[in-house]
Amino acid sequence: MSIEIKQVKNMNFEQQWQIASAVSAETKSQFGTEQKIVPVTPILILQREIGVVALHKNQLVGYVGATNLNDRHTQIGTLVVPEHSQGSGIGQLLVAGITELVRETESQPFAFCNPGSKSSFERAGYTPALPGELPPQAQSQFNNQPMIHPRQISRSNTTQTKGLMLA
Numbered sequence: 001m002s003i004e005i006k007q008v009k010n011m012n013f014e015q016q017w018q019i020a021s022a023v024s025a026e027t028k029s030q031f032g033t034e035q036k037i038v039p040v041t042p043i044l045i046l047q048r049e050i051g052v053v054a055l056h057k058n059q060l061v062g063y064v065g066a067t068n069l070n071d072r073h074t075q076i077g078t079l080v081v082p083e084h085s086q087g088s089g090i091g092q093l094l095v096a097g098i099t100e101l102v103r104e105t106e107s108q109p110f111a112f113c114n115p116g117s118k119s120s121f122e123r124a125g126y127t128p129a130l131p132g133e134l135p136p137q138a139q140s141q142f143n144n145q146p147m148i149h150p151r152q153i154s155r156s157n158t159t160q161t162k163g164l165m166l167a
Contacts (some may be wrong), residue, residue, distance in 0.1 A: 001056055003090060005097050006064075008051030019053055020045035023063045023115040026080050038115065040078055049074070052098045054081075054090050064098050066109070073135045074107040079117045091120030099124055099149055110134055110148040121147045 008016055020042035027039045045051065045065060054062035062081040066074050076098055081091050095111075102109040110129060113121050130144040138146070 001061075003061065003093065004055045005093060006053050006055065007101070008045075008048075008053060012029065016046060016156065017042065019051075019060060022060045023078070023080055025061075026060075026082055027078065030080070030083075037078070037080065037116075045078070048078075050098060050101050052094055052101070056085075056093055061085040062094050064091075064094040066098055066102055068105075068107065069135055069137055072108055073138065074102045074105070075138060076102065076109050076111040079111075079120060086116075091117065092123040095120045095124040095126075103149075108148065110138065112131050112138075112144060113147050118147070125149055 005035060011019065016058055023045050024040055024042045026036050030037045045063075047067075048065035049068050050066040052064050053060060055073040058083070062079075062085065064076060066076045066081045068074050076095070079094060081088075081094075099109050110133075111117075111121055111126065113126075126149050129148040132145055133148055
C-alpha cells in the first residue's frame, strides 16, 4: 500500500476541513462502549499546532496531532487509524513523523497511550514516563499510560522516518 504523509497545515482550508471532519467521525465511531479514543470535533483538530495525516489514494488512513502544553512539552494525541488500516504500520509512521516535527521545535514529546495505540508509540521509541517527567497540566481522560520519547535522540533512532516526505 502506497502511503503519503502530509502536514495538515500545508493543505488548503477545504482539505483541512475534510480531514478534520473525517478524523472527528472516526474518533466517534471508535469511541463506542470500549471507549478506545476520546471523540474530538473538527474544530479541535484544526486547533492543533501540528497535525499529520496518512493518505492512500487521497483517502484518510491515519491522523495524529500535537498540542504544545508549554515551551518545553508537547502532547501528542488523537492517533487515529481506521480499523480497516490497523496493523499495517501506519500508526508507527505517523508517530515517528510527528515526533520528528515536535523535536524540530526543541520540545519534549509525550503521549497518553490507550491499549490500541501503545505499540505504535513503543515502536517509535517511546517508553513509560517516570514520575516528574511530565508537566503538572498533562492529563489523561482515561488514566492511560503516559509515554515519553527519550530525551537523548540519536540519528540511528530516527531512521524509521528517513524517506518520509512530510509535505
